[in-house]
Amino acid sequence: MLIPLALLLVTQGPADSVSLRAALARARALRGQATVAAAQVAEARAALRGAGAITNPTVSYSHTGATPQEHFLFDQPLDFLLRRGPERSAARARIAGAEADSSLTMAGLAREVRTTFYRALAAAGAERLVGAQAVQADSVARIAAARLRAGDISLLEQEQAAQEAARARQTLSTAREAARVAEAALGRAIAWDGVPPHAAGSLDAGLGDQPPALPVADSLPAVRTAVAESAATAALARSAAVSRIPLPTLQGGAEWKDPSQPGTLAVLGLALPLPIWQSGGGPAAEAAARARRAGALAGETRLESARALREVRIRLVESGGRARFARDS
Numbered sequence: 001m002l003i004p005l006a007l008l009l010v011t012q013g014p015a016d017s018v019s020l021r022a023a024l025a026r027a028r029a030l031r032g033q034a035t036v037a038a039a040q041v042a043e044a045r046a047a048l049r050g051a052g053a054i055t056n057p058t059v060s061y062s063h064t065g066a067t068p069q070e071h072f073l074f075d076q077p078l079d080f081l082l083r084r085g086p087e088r089s090a091a092r093a094r095i096a097g098a099e100a101d102s103s104l105t106m107a108g109l110a111r112e113v114r115t116t117f118y119r120a121l122a123a124a125g126a127e128r129l130v131g132a133q134a135v136q137a138d139s140v141a142r143i144a145a146a147r148l149r150a151g152d153i154s155l156l157e158q159e160q161a162a163q164e165a166a167r168a169r170q171t172l173s174t175a176r177e178a179a180r181v182a183e184a185a186l187g188r189a190i191a192w193d194g195v196p197p198h199a200a201g202s203l204d205a206g207l208g209d210q211p212p213a214l215p216v217a218d219s220l221p222a223v224r225t226a227v228a229e230s231a232a233t234a235a236l237a238r239s240a241a242v243s244r245i246p247l248p249t250l251q252g253g254a255e256w257k258d259p260s261q262p263g264t265l266a267v268l269g270l271a272l273p274l275p276i277w278q279s280g281g282g283p284a285a286e287a288a289a290r291a292r293r294a295g296a297l298a299g300e301t302r303l304e305s306a307r308a309l310r311e312v313r314i315r316l317v318e319s320g321g322r323a324r325f326a327r328d329s
Helices: 002-012 020-030 032-050 080-150 155-189 221-242 281-328
Strands: 058-063 070-077 249-258 261-271
Touching: 020 032, 020 080, 020 155, 032 080, 080 155, 080 221, 221 281
Parallel strands: none
Antiparallel strands: 058 070, 070 249, 249 261
8 A cells, every 4th residue: 555655645746836838937037047138238238328428528727826826727538539439339239239148048048947847747747657657566566465375376476576566666766756856946947935836738738830930040149149249349449440540639728817917818729649659559450350250250150050050950850750759659
């Protein structure tokens, strides 16, 4: 009676169950990946506000013993006029990359939930099958013991049946362990507090559906991220190149308290940087090299993604055919 009682206890499972749709919805609402993905996009959008920002002016006031005694001056750099456009273009590209990364993060989360869900579902099914086999082996052992007492079979045959029943108990313990571990992984994937739920569904759900159409490689998040990074680095390379052009700094202000010149004197001028020691060629060349590298990586990512799409299509078709054959046979 021990095997049927143990089978009843392990097949009852926890009171809570969760479907795949509910598991996906719960993971999107409670897992930290969703918050991380949203924060990445928010960070990129915040960076756009600071990209190409107008440089703040420098204001100074001084009092001297010579005339005029009071001086109020300000300097307004104008170099942002050249850098503002490319830097904002780079920031917009980074937003597109962050959105692609966000979709990739959420796709990875959905993949984790689906994988752990079906593993838990398969482990629970395996536990039920092994439990039924254990019950059957225990019944055969009890029948063999009765037949031995009646003299119908030999001691060796009875011991073989008892050994098979003992082996079934061990297999049931292993299957029960795998099922509980799979349920724990499912609980972690959907941020479940307390006793993990058991997966409710069918292993062959959607098995008869046609495989989805093969998407374009450029639509994949990995490719979109690489292309956005390439566009951002190209824009920053343009910014570094135009930054080599010397733009003047606008100067203005007022001076007063000069006995020979009553009133306030206006001050207006320009300060032009002289590229004597360096002209920014090093940073510009470095930015151009980064842009070339990012462009090459984007091309490699596109090629790898196209290969991965074809591989996934092949594996999906063939594994689906094997699964349908296994189900029908």
